[in-house]
Amino acid sequence: MSPATTGHARPEPYPTAGPGDVVQRQQLLRVRGRSVAWAPPLLLLVAIAVADYNTTGEFRIISWIVLVPGIAAALCGVWGTAVFAVLAMGTYTLVDSAWPHQFQAGLPDFILVALGGVLATLACVVRVRGERRALHMRDVTDTVRRTVLRPLPPGWGGLEHAGMYLTADTQARVGGDFYDIQPGPHGTRVLVGDVQGKGLGAVETAAVLLGTFREAGFHEADLATVADRLEARMARHRAYTAALGRAEGDRFATAVLLGFPADEDGVVDTVVFGHEPPLAVSPSGVRHLTAAGGLPLGYRDLAPGPPPVRRVGLGADETLLVVTDGVTEARDRDGRFFKVAEEVRRAVAADPRLTAPARLVNVVRDRTLRHCRGRLADDTTAFAVRRARGAGAERREGGRSPL
Known part of the structure; x- marks a missing residue:
């Protein structure tokens, strides 16, 4: 329920939806006013790399790093998701080749990570466009609301x-x-x-x-x-x-x-x-x-x-x-x-x-x-x-x- 309870303060400027107003979910991912939406995908990337580095034999989990750009697509902007897609590919290459004499996931899983990064970035583009459209509709609704219930x-x-x-x-x-x-x-x-x-x-x-x-x-x-x-x-x-x-x-x-x-x-x-x-x-x-x-x-x-x-x-x-x-x-x-x-x-x-x-x-x-x-x-x-x-x-x- 969204209450609109006021003592009717002085009118505020009408809100507008700009290119930067696209990350409403980040309101819950802030520390001292700064966005920390990048933290979950970064922590996941580091955790997968460290876990894989400390395993031996044929048990490799480095391919799980494909999840990182997917998480970033849900929390970050387009450029942030693209950066994590590149980081995922770079980390995969570095960790997978760290032990050349042991089992390597190799090229097939690298292609999977790269494809996952591309798809995550495209999904982020679609999500951000939808958020901008929703914010624009919210602005229209707020304008209507201020017409019916104008600030007093x-x-x-x-x-x-x-x-x-x-x-x-x-x-x-x-x-x-x-x-x-x-x-x-x-x-x-x-x-x-x-x-x-x-x-x-x-x-x-x-x-x-x-x-x-x-x-x-x-x-x-x-x-x-x-x-x-x-x-x-x-x-x-x-x-x-x-x-x-x-x-x-x-x-x-x-x-x-x-x-x-x-x-x-x-x-x-x-x-x-x-x-x-x-x-x-x-x-x-x-x-x-x-x-x-x-x-x-x-x-x-x-x-x-x-x-x-x-x-x-x-x-x-x-x-x-x-x-x-x-x-x-x-x-x-x-x-x-x-x-x-x-x-x-x-x-x-x-x-x-x-x-x-x-x-x-x-x-x-x-x-x-x-x-x-x-x-x-x-x-x-x-x-x-x-x-x-x-x-x-x-x-x-x-x-x-x-x-």
Whole structure:
């Protein structure tokens, strides 16, 4: 499982796969930051040469030296493998002829060692090309992930925040869960959601919704209008995919939309699109945030009209926690669901400092993985947010930012 748990540090440069970034397996073969991938094949070469030199009669193991370039092909680069192939041939010639009056393996085994070195070098070329291709695909995936889950600066929009994201597919690195914060002149808006389904279609839908949220969340004064824009964009995207002939016409998304008004600190506006309501976590306990329930995004035709918006009070020491169904539907060995509210309540009762966003999402991550023994059935996201102390000036500054 590859967790993406962050306090959202400042954005890093996008990674690129260059010719030198081809030896991921060497990360385990380092001493004080230096690669020692050459050590195993070298030790094997020396061991075979010494063992053969100290044997007599017709028992010769020098031909085993053909294994050396094969080991190097799995651990070293192309040039390193070629060097070991040459060393293997040279060592074979030297050791095999050291005792001219005894049995010698001779030319046939030398040809075997030489052929093994050539084949090992070619195999290394194929392996390195595959690694470069895999690194390039990883870079593409990371770019997509940064689009859906873009890095958020600390204190963005006057909020302390932290997010945890785990993919059910450990190789995918990105899925249909999403979250973002958008500061603007009318306050700071937060969106957390989960697109139905998996694969690139779910990622595409998440990116579409986030693009709309980032624009509407900045420009629109009314949170209900932001919610309406999200619903309209979902309908347009479904029509678009249907026109392409893709079987995604029934795709929907559950989400929680939060609005922290610029002119009032002790409240939060909420819109729930078929999602689990947020939890308000404080040192004194955990409560479900009272929020009007609505249908998921994509089902507006079943309930026409503007989505319900509810303003609720929020204590200065309360942190809002939103999780996706990867958390709430995690099962243990007996098939019991993970009860996030109870687990968070126990954790906070034992240590009130766990209400801090970064610590809170770590608690949710660790206890979810422990509950399901690391076997996630769905993408898993937890996002925690609360107002920062003295955030008024920062919110006004964020309101002038178009990001």
